[in-house]
Amino acid sequence: MxxxxxxxxxxxxxxxxxxxxxxxxxxxxxxxxxxxxxxxxxxxxxxxxxxxxxxxxxxxxxxxxxxxxxxxxxxxxxxxxxxxxxxxxxxxxxxxxxxxxxxxxxxxxxxxxxxxxxxxxxxxxxxxxxxxxxxxxxxxxxxxxxLRNLAPDEATAFLRLRGVPERMHAALLAFTGGNPLALTLAAAVAERDEEGRTDWRPSRDVIETLLPQLIGEVPTPVHRRALEVCAHAYLTTESLLRAVLGDEAVRTFAWLRGLPFVESAQQGLFPHDVVREALEADLRWRDPEGYAELHGKLRRHFFERIQTAPESGMLPAVGAFMYLYRAGRYMSDYITWRGEDELWLSRCEPADHATVIDMTAEVEGPDSAAVARFWLSRQPEAFRLCRSTRNDEIVGFSAWLRLTEPYGEDADPVIETVWAHARSSTSLRHGEHLGVARFSVTSRKYRKNLNSPISPVEDLHQWRIVAEIARAGPRLAWSYLAIRAGEFWAPYLTSLGLEIVADRPRVGDLTYTLFGYDWRTQPLWTWAEERTRLMLSGLPSVPEAPATGRRTELVVLDRPEFDAAVRDALRVLQRSAELANNPLARSRLIVEHGVALHDVLTQAIEALRKERGGEKHHRAVVATYLRGVSTQESVAARLGLPFSTYRRHLAGGVERICDALWRKEIYGAGADQ
Missing domain, CATH: 3.40.50.300 (P-loop containing nucleotide triphosphate hydrolases)
Structure with missing residues (x-):
């Protein structure tokens, strides 16, 4: 022995x-x-x-x-x-x-x-x-x-001693993190594999044997839920536990903090890799509905933080939000999850402009450097710098351009292509804008892997794009992402629902691929729900995702079409079947906020009474569309008004309703009535 x-x-x-x-x-x-x-x-x-x-x-x-x-x-x-x-x-x-x-x-x-x-x-x-x-x-x-996990070379040596095929090493090391017990159990299963697989996953027997050994005794179901939160989230704080467990947050956070397999970082707690993976796998198998519920709570918590956190907390919130989807296809292949640890984001001050231009010239060439100079002079606030946490050195930068009208087309072929594509679809409506991730540059000195553009700098580039989209709200019509290595990024970005723009702009010797997304047809929140369904669709009790990977798109109406739809909807307000066929029923105004078109219209009618001089408009609209009177002449007679006066009051009321609902369509539910 x-x-x-x-x-x-x-x-x-x-x-x-x-x-x-x-x-x-x-x-x-x-x-x-x-x-x-x-x-x-x-x-x-x-x-x-x-x-x-x-x-x-x-x-x-x-x-x-x-x-x-x-x-x-x-x-x-x-x-x-x-x-x-x-x-x-x-x-x-x-x-x-x-x-x-x-x-x-x-x-x-x-x-x-x-x-x-x-x-x-x-x-x-x-x-x-x-x-x-x-x-x-x-x-x-x-x-x-x-005592820590075995180093990668030690863990690999162990697998070789056990006779585990080389093709399975990467998968086993990713799951176990070098934990000796997990390596032993996983190797025992892998040794029996005769199918030549490389996508090894821990079996139920491995998980059931491993978990009790790793985590020991768990006092109560509440403590178990706290462990599951810690496993699913990137970092766990007391406030995060409060969003899931309420008043139990303080007690369970202190308990987590004392566990030997839970580490403390500057931003919160995290478990050892093998514990995280074992808890995740166990919950997905044991309680798929509970797993989906937990994912939903954490998703909502981090999404709210993205929208409300100060800029210093914006990117960590995005990283935590994206980490919830790490089990999805491609996600872990295109994110290192080290961005926040190694880098921080700063504004681009005038003294930094020369560095940005020089870095662009070095990475993308002199023609791109001229474009960077152009945008630095027009939208300097669009640029953010990636700085090393070790020495504050600038190792990359990104630019998020906000465009409300066509300009820069003569100076920048990428923006020329963006506007051409935007015009070919539904035009921008008043109050809307385009968002363009124009530059995502990483210094050549920082490259960790010359064969791949993936690095922690790319993490921050991605997270900033998500943050800008989330914080833009409903006024963002289209977003575009310009990438030089389009073929490399295409599988990942198209899996997220982005579409490839056919025209490929050229700047100097470089050709760019443009990826676009119309956020009016599927806002960010419903996009996140769709990603969730795709990620969870393999679990029992969770509905399968549509084969297309996209939900039914929302209808995008310009202002004349919108006003016409409001008038049509008022005419059939009491006939639910006809109201359901109105284009407004598939607009952002209705779908994004989960309310019925009938309720939105009646609330808008009632709001007329609160406006200055709105009582007369309210009486005319109510009598016409809610009282079921057959003709407008009879409505005027019932109100005791001359027909011309009644028509003026009705037209004014309908116009005010159209204005109020249009503001909500463009600016969101918080728009002034």
Missing amino acids: QAARDRAFVGRAAELGIFRAALSGGAKPVAVVYLHGPGGMGKSMLLRRFAAEARAAGRHVLEIDGRLIEPTPEAFAKEAETVLTDECAVLLVDTFERCQGLEGWLRDRFLTRLPAGALVVIAGRQPPDVRWVSDPGWAELLRTVA
């Missing part, structure tokens, strides 16, 4: 070095090695290796398992009494979290009685109490070791 364990053992060179040094003594003797790490990290395997090396060195080894003894001082002292009289003894205590309550007694009473030369190794999930290091005596005799 020991020979088989030795053959399967890889890595842990640093930990073995620490133990060997402690075993042999030296100028700075170590009495206690405190080994801690999450479940599945290989602590027991390492202790067995320690035991073998200690015995080989002629030391007497005593092994205690915290699962197998009563967690009392008396029981522990009885089990370990032989080490108190043997200066060559090595005491190995495994699964110490099961008797963590003994830590103070062990430190202050038992271990202080050990003879000089004895060595103790304690292995558990929790790190040592701070009183170990605050005591000057123990500070010199204690060595704390945090």
